[in-house]
Amino acid sequence: MKILVTGGAGFIGSAVCRHVIGETPHSLVNLDKLTYAANLSSLDAIAGDPRYRFARLDICDRDKVHALMVEEQVDAVMHLAAESHVDRSIDGPGAFIQTNVVGTYELLEAARRYWSELPADRKHAFRFHHVSTDEVYGALPLDGGIFTEETPYAPSSPYSASKAASDHLAMAWWHTYGLPVVLSNCSNNYGPYHFPEKLIPLMILNALEDRKLPVYGTGANVRDWLYVEDHARALFTVLTRGQPGSSYNIGGNAERSNLDVVHAICDLLDARYPRANGSSRRDLVTFVADRPGHDMRYAIDAEKVARELGWRPVETFESGLRKTVDWYLDNEAWWAPIRGGRYSGERLGLRA
Structure with a gap:
């Protein structure tokens, strides 16, 4: 099988590319526009593999995307290209x-044209996997509730509204045109190669450098955390085993408040690299004004993907966070150029 991955130089996309090339026999074309958060060095481990190709292209350029599909004779599309930072x-x-909206529309149309021209057997086997977020469901109260695949959409931010729109477009192309779409909605990802404007890598690097750790509000907002390599395995499972017209929630079964996450990072770093003065890095936590429309809690029910497709996360939050902290400690060459530019210190926004 040859898979076209959009946004494959991003955080989750690069994990998918590394998984496909490193853990399966399939081939892959990585289509990425290379905007600010994309980083081709995240793909160094597979860049020389003959089953991998990179194409710098904008998903909004329908004709060129269609031409690439024809040239490469792809069997599936995994659509991860998106703007994703709430702030x-x-x-x-x-x-x-x-x-997220126009680009998804153009990509769907390119895929529909390509798919319609395939011979019957390949047309039947083709898949378009649209990758989305749990944020489309809105917010949950702290004292209960969980997102299922039947939860009505109620997005709160421009980001989540744009992803909700793209979800509806993808499923409309299934219902109206028969394009074999599968949809997945995931909880907050974390892990290696995460762009350091997002909560966990920002806190790791700020804490390592004894900078302030800015936490929105009181830090009480709760998220379900999913290790990115678990997510990559889940996405490949949905692509290859999911049923067209179906959606699958993917979560880590690891709800934590933002403040608990930051404290856990501080404790791990304190154990590995104690501060010179002997105090805890928890002292660096600084509460800042909350962002507009900040959802209080997200929680994913991932039983459908477990029951129907056999996927469950391998990492606990504790094991995944240890691996993440260790990766940032061992890979300064990846993140230092980013931190040295405009993305350093507490000027960064927080994705939480």
């Missing part, structure tokens, strides 16, 4: 509408 969507929603 950025509040400051500049236009880019999110363009990439």
